[in-house]
């Protein structure tokens with residue numbers, strides 16, 4: 001469908017899990033949508049099953065800077081995050097783990113109490129309200145182990161992980177839930193164990209919006225998908241309502257304007273606040289919808305870290321699905337461990353190309369080379385846990401400029417002592433798993449560039465405490481919504497995309513209803 | 521080892537600049553054009569990431585790429601030239617491994633070191649022959665994926681359960697704030 005730029009349209013910015021889902025929910029109900037996506041559309045035939053070429057094919061490489069005490073600031077200063085600029089968003093890269101928030105994780109302030117230096121806050125919504133949306137999200141993604149869908153089989157990496165977990169007395173391990181089909185589902189085939197999930201998945205067994213919500217929304221005839229179209233400013237009318245989006249053709253650098261009656265922003269937790277800050281005006285001098293001064297703050301990236309181990313026998317952990325092992329025993333809040341919140345352990349295999357770059361950034365010498373040399377006998381897992389929101393972990397407009405002359409975002413990130421304590425606990429437990437099955441060498445790996453980017457536009461009951469209300473609607477600008485993981489008040493221990501999807505379905509249904517009633 | 525900021529910036533830079541890596545064999549040589557220069561850099565690459573199993577030809581490929589980067593702009597040229605001179609004067613390639621390591625530590629803050637190390641860690645472990653030596657088979661899509669009996673051929677451990685434990689749901693659901701609210705964490709940080 002072609003929508004006139006002068007027509008006051010519903011405009012969605014960003015086509016990742018958040019934006020694509022909202023666009024699909026609206027178009028499904030007959031509401032026309034303009035979807036602006038900064039990247040291009042890469043079809044699965046084009047995906048490359050090699051780590052670096054695939055990375056350069058789709059990663060968001062526009063200029064960004066970093067500050068703070070976290071090691072990532074030193075290791076990968078120009079590359080704070082690992083995000084995708086393409087239709088389908090970062091889910092083109094995603095591995096597919098789909099755990100839910102635990103009920104109390106919606107209410108961490110009430111549950112954990114006050115933690116010094118952390119800006120914990122309860123979400124204005126709870127687990128009971130979200131439950132039906134989680135079911136819808138799992139069905140949309142096709143999560144294994146859920147809705148009667150079968151589990152993925154055990155690959156070699158999982159065999160090591162599961163047996164080591166068992167010998168440590170753990171119970172709650174399984175090969176999922178994951179958003180990669182173990183059996184054909186929703187028109188997509190079962191996994192052929194060809195790995196390369198991070199590189200897009202040529203087989204199309206892995207869910208991502210580019211193979212699901214985007215084609216479905218296009219099929220309604222109500223979607224206009226504009227690729228290579230990067231939003232650079234949201235404009236407002238004299239009453240303070242959003243009335244248009246200025247966006248740039250990333251190829252020609254020409255600037256366009258789309259008139260808008262409702263705008264949903266889903267550019268992920270760096271680009272979304274950046275766009276709001278770049279939309280400052282005389283009416284909104286601190287950035288759009290920023291009377292709370294919370295735009296850009298409380299940015300979270302999850303705990304993360306990895307443990308790799310080598311054995312005296314072959315593992316060949318790179319064969320089959322990239323991630324297909326999941327352990328929940330350490331997820332429950334138990335302050336006796338010396339920290340609040342909890343974490344999951346998830347199997348993960350990297351090829352030698354990525355492993356060399358990420359095993360121990362900056363390191364060299366014999367110990368490093370020996371670890372790499374054990375590649376064939378290696379197993380690996382990733383840690384994902386709740387990190388503390390902090391007011392000064394923050395996205396701001398830096399003094400550096402990107403290639404378009406726009407202010408590059410600066411990402412400030414300090415590790416909170418709770419993050420460090422939890423990571424050390426997880427390293428120990430991860431090593432114990434591998435030692436129980438005969439590891440000859442274990443290696444603690446520092447966080448990669450951030451894959452889970454959360455917070456920075458937090459949801460709050462009161463306008464003074466956050467940017468958006470319980471529907472993701474800006475407290476200050478009533479026809480402006482945020483539809484991505486940046487709305488997360490706190491991040492919980494779980495991988496975020498199922499929750500982003502559930503929130504986007506809920507928001508899409510609400511917005512469709514409001515539009516039909518003429519309330520926006 | 522203390523890691524300098526500059527060196528790490530270069531390691532991040534080497535990721536961003538990956539697409540400029542180009543063909544490793546086609547080094548355009550301005551600096552490091554003397555006979556033996558590539559061998560000298562290769563000996564440094566090997567001392568940085570020593571693998572007895574790798575033939576010297578792999579380190580020579582990696583060195584060619586580093587030299588290409590050393591010629592990328594004037595700033596790189598002058599620092600590369602100085603660094604290479606240092607290796608030559610000290611006869612780095614003739615040192616034993618221990619001495620080489622000591623020497624590398626002494627130059628670890630130089631841009632030359634940062635460039636060569638940052639390049640080597642990416643180019644070496646991305647090298648097709650290294651993948652072969654490591655037993656990494658890579659892409660399998662064209663062959664229909666890894667087969668049953670391949671992706672799960674590990675036989676030195678028992679077959680694990682793949683389904684979730686029957687108690688998992690109860691474990692995850694048993695999480696009402698009320699229950700945990702009494703466990704106030706001590707403010708130790």
Ligand SMILES: Cc1cc2nc3c(=O)[nH]c(=O)nc-3n(C[C@H](O)[C@H](O)[C@H](O)COP(=O)(O)OP(=O)(O)OC[C@H]3O[C@@H](n4cnc5c(N)ncnc54)[C@H](O)[C@@H]3O)c2cc1C
Pocket residue numbers: 013014015016017018019036037038039082083084085086087088089090091092093094095096097098198229230231232266267268269271272275323450451452453483484485486495496497498500
């Ligand atoms: C390697 C890797 C593995 C992962 N594994 C998992 C996992 O197992 N489980 C899990 O839950 N999550 C995982 N994730 C995280 C997951 O990919 C993200 O949570 C998810 O994609 C976020 O969705 P989003 O819609 O908020 O943002 P994104 O998916 O990042 O989409 C944002 C989109 O907006 C576009 N955009 C940004 N700014 C603009 C602008 N100004 N104008 C127009 N378009 C714009 C971007 O190009 C992008 O396409 C993984 C991520 C990575 C990198």
